[in-house]
Amino acid sequence: xxxxxxxxxxxxxxxxxxxxxxxxxxxxxxxxxxxxxxxxxxxxxxxxxxxxxxxxxxxxxxxxxxxxxxxxxxxxxxxxxxxxxxxxxxxxxxxxxxxxxxxxxxxxxxxxx
Amino acid sequence: xxxxxxxxxxxxxxxxxxxxxxxxxxxxxxxxxxxxxxxxxxxxxxxxxxxxxxxxxxxxxxxxxxxxxxxxxxxxxxxxxxxxxxxxxxxxxxxxxxxxxxxxxxxxxxxxx
Numbered sequence: 001x002x003x004x005x006x007x008x009x010x011x012x013x014x015x016x017x018x019x020x021x022x023x024x025x026x027x028x029x030x031x032x033x034x035x036x037x038x039x040x041x042x043x044x045x046x047x048x049x050x051x052x053x054x055x056x057x058x059x060x061x062x063x064x065x066x067x068x069x070x071x072x073x074x075x076x077x078x079x080x081x082x083x084x085x086x087x088x089x090x091x092x093x094x095x096x097x098x099x100x101x102x103x104x105x106x107x108x109x110x111x112x113x
Numbered sequence: 114x115x116x117x118x119x120x121x122x123x124x125x126x127x128x129x130x131x132x133x134x135x136x137x138x139x140x141x142x143x144x145x146x147x148x149x150x151x152x153x154x155x156x157x158x159x160x161x162x163x164x165x166x167x168x169x170x171x172x173x174x175x176x177x178x179x180x181x182x183x184x185x186x187x188x189x190x191x192x193x194x195x196x197x198x199x200x201x202x203x204x205x206x207x208x209x210x211x212x213x214x215x216x217x218x219x220x221x222x223x224x225x226x
Contacts, residue, residue, distance in 0.1 A: 001172070004155075034212045034213060036212075036214070036215075038215075045217050045218070045219050045220070046156075046203065046215075046217040047217070048214050048215070051211075051212050051214060053212040091155060091156070095212065095213050098169075099144050099161075099163070099207060099209070099213050100146075100158060100161060100171065101146065101158070101205075101207070101213065101215055102158065102172075103148075103155040103156040103157075104155050105153070105154050105155040106154075106155050
């Protein structure tokens, strides 16, 4: 079946450092699934951070970006300079042709001031 | 603003009892989903729906039933609750027009004793 694997947390970085959270996917039901990053900030609900529905494209939001790489089946989340307010749990997700959405286990990001 | 509301937010049930978790969305989205999330893990898909009258099995449907009586409402039913169903349950609606972006409720914490 379809699945997503992402960096196991927690990931701890210092403010202003760069960040990468790895995400790889396996899609058996669809050649080019929709790919998403969702985020849960402390005390808040799960919400969309960014999405890409076309292979080869890049999505960006709040200084984060992720590129849909169909060759390596990856969708890594990157940010050049993190802030303390970026501390949250990040989930990579895949959408299949049946409109089902599959999530990774989540990566907790801790940004030290 | 898109809105998905779940009830109850917290529930303690006895083993063998019946539990109904309700979800209401005002987004007019066709797709709705029920996930469970256990501590330290990602979201696992239980049931989903493409519209009123439709229910489909997700990855872990055993022990759960779903009901979609209208566009707005989607319920998850545990006919005979077991301690293994202790978890946090999330409902979401999906916007097909934006690549099936999911909008989540705040979650229902269920403890089965």
